[in-house]
Amino acid sequence: MIKIKKRKFLLLPGDGIGPEVVGEVKKIIFWLNKNKSLDFEIDEDLAGGVSYDKHGTPITDEVFYKALESEAVILGAVGGPKWDNVEFSKKPERALLKLRKELKLFANLRPAICFEQLVEASTLKPEIVSGLDIMIVRELTGGIYFGEPRGIKPIDKGERKGINTHSYTSSEIQRVARVAFDLAKKRKNKVTSCEKSNVMEAGLLWREEVQDLHEKEFKDVKLDHMLADNCAMQLLRNPKQFDVIVTDNLFGDMLSDQASMLTGSLGLLPSASLGAKNKEGQMRAMYEPIHGSAPDIAGKGIANPIATILSFAMALRYSLDLDKEANSLEKAVQDVLNDGLRTKDIISKGKKEVSTSQMGDAIISKLQ
Ligand code: NAD
Numbered sequence: 001m002i003k004i005k006k007r008k009f010l011l012l013p014g015d016g017i018g019p020e021v022v023g024e025v026k027k028i029i030f031w032l033n034k035n036k037s038l039d040f041e042i043d044e045d046l047a048g049g050v051s052y053d054k055h056g057t058p059i060t061d062e063v064f065y066k067a068l069e070s071e072a073v074i075l076g077a078v079g080g081p082k083w084d085n086v087e088f089s090k091k092p093e094r095a096l097l098k099l100r101k102e103l104k105l106f107a108n109l110r111p112a113i114c115f116e117q118l119v120e121a122s123t124l125k126p127e128i129v130s131g132l133d134i135m136i137v138r139e140l141t142g143g144i145y146f147g148e149p150r151g152i153k154p155i156d157k158g159e160r161k162g163i164n165t166h167s168y169t170s171s172e173i174q175r176v177a178r179v180a181f182d183l184a185k186k187r188k189n190k191v192t193s194c195e196k197s198n199v200m201e202a203g204l205l206w207r208e209e210v211q212d213l214h215e216k217e218f219k220d221v222k223l224d225h226m227l228a229d230n231c232a233m234q235l236l237r238n239p240k241q242f243d244v245i246v247t248d249n250l251f252g253d254m255l256s257d258q259a260s261m262l263t264g265s266l267g268l269l270p271s272a273s274l275g276a277k278n279k280e281g282q283m284r285a286m287y288e289p290i291h292g293s294a295p296d297i298a299g300k301g302i303a304n305p306i307a308t309i310l311s312f313a314m315a316l317r318y319s320l321d322l323d324k325e326a327n328s329l330e331k332a333v334q335d336v337l338n339d340g341l342r343t344k345d346i347i348s349k350g351k352k353e354v355s356t357s358q359m360g361d362a363i364i365s366k367l368q
Contacts, residue, residue: 002065005070007040007041007320009041009069009074010042010067011044011045012045012046012047014048014095015076016076016294016298017076017298018231018293019076020305021076021304021356023305023356025308025312026042027360027364028309028360028364045062046060047064047095048092049083052092056090058090058092058095059098064102070284070313071320072286073261073285074287074288076289077289077291079091079093079293080293080301082295100140100157101141103284104275104284105274106141106176107179108252108271108274110135111134111135111136111312112134113269114129114131114262114264118268118337123228134244136181136255137176138255138256140249140254142167142249144165147166150163166200170205173205173210176246177191177210179246180245183244184221185220185221187243189221190224192225192243192245192246193210193226194225194228194231194247195207195225195227195228196227197227210223226246228254228255232254234294235255235259235262236262253362268310270288270310270311270313272311285318287311287319288311289307302345304344309333310329310330312329313333336359336362341354345357
């Protein structure tokens with residue numbers, strides 16, 4: 001059993017803009033170590049296309065073991081057109097799936113927060129999204145993306161059949177629901193559980209297990225059940241009715257992308273993927289921005305580092321219990337936006353355009 005080293009971060013910048021945005025997190029870690037007497041240890045290595053280019057695999061065993069012994073992995077992004085024709089099992093994205101699966105990161109947390117300063121960037125009316133603060137908890141290691149049997153097989157008369165299996169066990173459902181209830185207690189105390197219990201047996205089990213856990217352990221949290229298609233509709237109609245949404249892998253994939261776009265700002269949204277806690281109360285976790293490697297702007301110094309910086313704030317909060325430091329980092333981001341500084345992706349009239357590293361420096365100066 002590989003032991004988790006306390007306060008050790010593994011940085012995997014990855015491809016495209018990954019190294020640029022993770023570089024800003026590195027500056028913040030150095031600053032915290034120097035000025036707040038924190039003792040974070042960092043290691044940095046290759047994952048994704050850059051690892052494929054050097055080692056012929058998107059993640060080496062050595063890097064994978066480093067991830068196992070780190071308290072948190074901070075990932076930039078992987079992938080890009082350069083690796084489009086690489087065989088499926090060696091694609092950069094396989095590094096991500098391997099880390100999620102082998103570190104048993106079963107709960108994916110994706111906040112959808114509408115920054116007051118950027119309300120106009122949303123495609124929805126300001127009154128619908130202003131003040132929006134939703135947390136989507138997506139089950140990440142089960143359901144239809146992993147279920148067996150799966151595959152494409154020939155059937156009669158030249159026809160083929162594609163098969164994927166959607167299945168969940170009680171414990172898989174209850175452990176992710178527990179994460180959602182615990183989070184809700186620190187927020188507005190409300191969980192909405194989404195499934196398709198009207199047409200899927202696995203959806204019915206989902207609903208029953210969430211209800212059962214609620215009755216046994218979380219009666220003080222408000223719980224609603226909602227069909228996933230209705231949730232998709234409600235997210236556009238009245239998103240502020242939600243606090244924490246918990247749902248399975250497939251519906252979570254869709255609903256979290258939809259929710260993130262309510263805020264109109266891909267470069268601002270963080271995510272966390274959490275595993276189970278060990279006997280010492282430590283858990284493995286990976287933090288990453290929700291955006292990809294943005295090959296169209298890579299190397300230009302214009303990428304927005306805020307999503308990655310806010311992912312690091314989530315690492316401080318969820319992996320290290322450093323709520324105070326997480327809050328001040330989030331506040332520093334707000335302060336910089338209030339000052340009118342913007343990277344190119346979120347620039348608007350009357351605001352000052354800054355580069356990736358100027359944005360990182362401005363956030364650090366607010367931490368002072
Ligand atoms: P993308 O998120 O990389 O880019 C979409 C658009 O948003 C682009 O115009 C890009 O310039 C812009 N953008 C994204 N992040 C930005 C930032 N921080 N600052 C400013 N602008 C930003 O999505 P895509 O173009 O569909 O995918 C590109 C590659 O990334 C693909 O190979 C894809 O597989 C990969 N990808 C990786 C991850 C991941 O590593 N978790 C997630 C999504 C996509």
